[in-house]
Amino acid sequence: MSDADVELEARLEEQEAFEPPASFVDQANVSDESIYEEFEENWPDCWTQAADMLDWEREYTEVLDDSDEPFYEWFGDGTLNASYNCIDRHLEDGNKNRVAIKWEGELGETRTYTYQDLYREVNEFAAALRELGVEEDDVVTMYMPMVPELPIAMLACARIGAPHSVVFAGFSSEALATRMNAADSEYLVTCDGYYRRGDALDHVEKANEGLDAVDHGVEAVVVKDRLGDELDHSLKGNQYDWDDLMADHLGDRVDPVERGAEDMLFLMYTSGTTGKPKGVKHTTGGYLSYVTWTSHAVLDIEPEDTYWCSADIGWITGHSYIVYGPLSLGTTTVMYEGTPDYPARDRLWELVEKYSVDIFYTAPTAIRAFMKWGSRFPEEHDLSSLRLLGTVGEPINPRAWKWYYKHIGGEECPIVDTWWQTETGGMMVTTLPGIGTMKPGSAGPPLPGIDARVVDTNGHEVDAGRAGYLTVDKPWPGMLRTLYKNDERFVEEYWEEYSDPEEDEWVYFPEDGAKIDDDGYITVLGRVDDVINVSGHRLGTMEIESAIVGVEGVAEAAVVGGDHEVKGETVYAYVITEEGYDESEDLRARIIEGVEDAIGPIARPEEVVFTPELPKTRSGKIMRRLLEDIANDEELGDTSTLRNPDVVDDIQRKVREP
Ligand code: WT7
Secondary structure, eight states: OOHHHHHHHHHHHHOOOBOOOHHHHHHOSOOOTTHHHHHHHTTTGGGHHHHTTSOOSBOOSOSEEOTTTTSOEESTTOEEOHHIIIIIHHHHTTOTTSEEEEEEOTTSOEEEEEHHHHHHHHHHHHHHHHHTTOOTTOOEEEEOOSOTHHHHHHHHHHHHTOOEEEOOTTSOHHHHHHHHHHTTOOEEEEESEEEETTEEEEOHHHHHHHHHTOSSOOOEEEEEOOSGGGSOOOOOTTEEEHHHHHHHTTTOOOOOOOEETTSEEEEEEEOOSSSSOEEEEEESHHHHHHHHHHHHHTSOOOTTOEEEEOSOTTSHHHIIIIIIHHHHTTOEEEEEOSOTTSSSTTHHHHHHHHHTOSEEEEOHHHHHHHHHHOTHHHHTSOOTTOOEEEEESSOOOHHHHHHIIIIITTTOSOEEEEBOOTTTOSOOBOOOTTTOOBOTTOOBSBOTTOOEEEEOTTSOBOOTTOEEEEEEOSOOTTSOOOBTTOHHHHHHHHTTTTOBGGGTBOOBOOOEEEEEOTTOOEEEEEESSSEEEETTEEEEHHHHHHHHHTSTTEEEEEEEEEEETTTEEEEEEEEEEOTTOOOOHHHHHHHHHHHHHHTOGGGOOSEEEEOSOOOBBTTSOBOHHHHHHHHTTOOOOOOTTBSOTTHHHHHHHHHHOO
16 A cells, blocks of 8 residues: 555544535435425424425325224335336337347346336236236236346236235245245246355255145246356246246236225235244335335436446345335336346446446445455446445445445445435434535434434433334334234234333334444344344344254254354354254254245354253243354353353353364
């Protein structure tokens, strides 16, 4: 490094606040600070600003119906269609030749869909789904990697009013079956395989295994042939080839179905505290308004932009900010099939340069990996097209933030650190890029109209600098409406903790810890429930534990998150063997396999520690906090309240010298 570079590093390291560059502010979609006040004074009517970004079939007359809290309804008497809003209206506006989706496969092949192309394919697939028997309100499951057919299938479902439930392609066959069973889903769209680091992966085999475990009749399965001759697969009785169906419906058109604002747009299963994933229900009017508004206000998306979110559509980030938000705004959204380090560690920067990407949205775990690989990879490319950067999924440490700011943004792009969840539908806490001072490590203030606070266990706001719990005191249009077929668990999981139903006070609890500073900036500290975050993927420790105790030879298991430089957290499994079984390498391998089978490779334990006992409180609860401290080699504090304090030394020794 030159002297000037060293000086720059030192200055950056100390700098705690960053102003958005004037060049950005001048063109920002939102640049007037009064928006915060305006939304506060005008709540809930302020949300018409979001809803009015959409084309409604029938205008709504009521913004918020809170007569049955916490079952809120937004724009309830309006009707619309999400596929119409993401496609048709852009054709009418004269933008049919604008690129909607730029897709790049891992091996370098590309596909470009204009809005007109997207219109054609979505209509044809919607016609095909109808012919297969899909009716309004039937849940269609999708188990697909990052191929254009995934958003096409989602939008085709939206067109005919059939909610989709997308299952991340990296999940196991068992995870697929669990979700299809929970949603009573009788239709599946999948694909034969995809490329990962140059290898053709068989996906349809996993899909078929999952289908074998579905507990009800499956009407039809559509399989996209992604790999061609690379992989032979045969179709079974109720299985149809995507391309054949599309050929049969060539030129077909399907009128967008008029959906009520509160009708379900999709379900998304996510991990919670218990072993069973939760089916988060999002609606057509509120969700689409909210992701459109936040894509405009926070991601600063303009129709002329090329926008790239490197998440997978199998997670909520991809639903909201690859598919629905960007397409609703009529912009160009980039989709990349593969991994950031294939064929080389500059792949993402190569794509930014190739497509002149304006806005780039990724996760801290990716940024930490880029940082580890070194700045020479981005330096090989011209990244000057970038105007705005974003992160999501987990807290970003100031060092990673600054690396991103300097080496990707060239110190000229604001960074939005966006806190939100599957359940919130869209972004909740972040700076507005044309307004807010950025403080690395802190997400920022709540968005206009969002009443997020940091409170103590009694629900009182904590002083600046003190750790507490994040809560949201007012509803917002993008919020989940319930957990599929489980209103009771919805109330229990998110509302019981801080609400006072007798006083008619309803407070949403996202189960995150946080701090707030004197300027009202919120720093999110992480989950306070038994959910861990591995490479930005949310995993329930109970789900992993139940997979482990299902392995022959395991008596009991406890799973916690251990700190990891790149992944954020990794899975640590503490296991007690059953009598008659050795703490063997064979058992360790079967445990890892058991987790991969039940959930997927993302949940694979990094460490399996055999122990004769688990530390338990007198009432018999496993002290996870303690196991976490052991995993992270931290000071343990008082262990005297344990029923079995002696076990702690044993476990500690085993973790240190496995
Ligand atoms: C959990 C939600 C939102 C899409 C991706 C994850 C953590 C998310 C941030 C952030 C600190 C964050 C929280 C949250 N999280 N964004 N900017 N700073 N933590 O969605 O799988 O529903 O997970 O991710 O702990 O509760 P998800």
